[in-house]
Amino acid sequence: MRILLAEDDPLLGDGLQAGLRLHGFQVDWVRDGEAAERELRAQDYGAAVLDLGLPKRDGMDVLAMARRAGLTLPILVLTARDAVPDRIKGLNQGADDYVIKPVDLDELAARLRALIRRAHGQPVEHLRAQDVELDPASRTVLQAGEPVNLSGREFDLLHALMLNAGRVLSREQLEQHLYSWGQEIDSNAVEVHVHHLRRKLGNGLIQTVRGVGYILPKVIASQS
Template sequence: MRILLVEDDPLLGDGIRAGLRQQGFQVDWVRDGEAAQRELRGEPFAAAVLDLGLPGVDGLEVLRTVRLAGVELPILVLTARDAVPDRIRGLDIGADDYVVKPIDLDELGARLRALVRRSHGRPREQIRAQDIVLEPASRTVYRLGMPVTLTNREFDLLHVLMLNAGRVLSREQIEQHLYSWGQEVESNAVEVHIHRLRSKLGAELIRTVRGVGYVLLPRVKQDESSASIRMRVLAWRQR
């Protein structure tokens, strides 16, 4: 799960980034409001952690600007301003949640996971598709009630596909969700991880839509043809 962190304090920002990475997040970090506006408009983050006390363009102005530009990803405001009117103002402008400094990193991670789940219409802690259950907080996966061991990257890929179940994701979109800035991505990395997930979780879990990408269907009929799957996927995308 890829997160944008907007924090100008180098010590606090480094601590937040390290803490969220330990919880399995991919974290990209910028330190001013102008960079935040640019990245929030141009990159497919799952959520953002936005400090209000930024140099130049402050956090409230960043929030107002990106919401007016149509940016809909969940934004959690991080601030030392604990007055109720300040929190109300941020929420009215477009913040999805508020955390007042000093912060607890475990709570911050839990709030981010909840925001991302809800943004995909999944309020429950567990994510289910076919016979697979994924628990983001503990980073565990079960098939038919039995635990399945996945690498960190395999888990992240499955998480992205399950959050977007029924939606075709291209290889490029998947890479943007899985890798933060500066991470080297091999040309066939997504294909390799897809192959390993199929071997561990069943060949029918993830379907290839040729020329488009990959899709995890919530339910799959064993006798369903590739053509009918493609028609179903296109119908879902037009809803």
């Protein structure tokens, strides 16, 4: 899942970007509020991690802009401002979660996964489609109870389709889910990943909508 990180501290930003990538996120990192606003308007992110004390434009202003513009992506505020009035203001401006620095990376990743799945109407962590079950936390996939070995890109593509079950995703939308800045994208990368997923999971799971993109049947949330 591709997310935006807005953090001006170079040491913290580098650590967060590296740590969240280890948790399976594709991370675009910006260092000021103007860049955060520009990227939020231009890209389709799964979520954003937003520091409030940003140069050029305060993070609270960026948050307010995003909601005024009708952007519905989950936004997690990450800040050293721990006063209760600041937290209340951030939540009232449209933040979905509020974490005080310093933050544990495992907790931050878990909070992001929870925000993303709730934004897609998924009440629990595990996702199911037919006999396939996907666990975003452990980045594992089971089919009929047996583990399936997927590459990182294959997992991310399947995750995106399962989160958006019942909705057609174009190749361009899937590329935005799979790749962050500076990563080379082959012209047929999505088609290749879909081909590999069908070979491993069967041809009946991912459906092609000719001239539009790909779709999965509606996901049933697992109770496990």
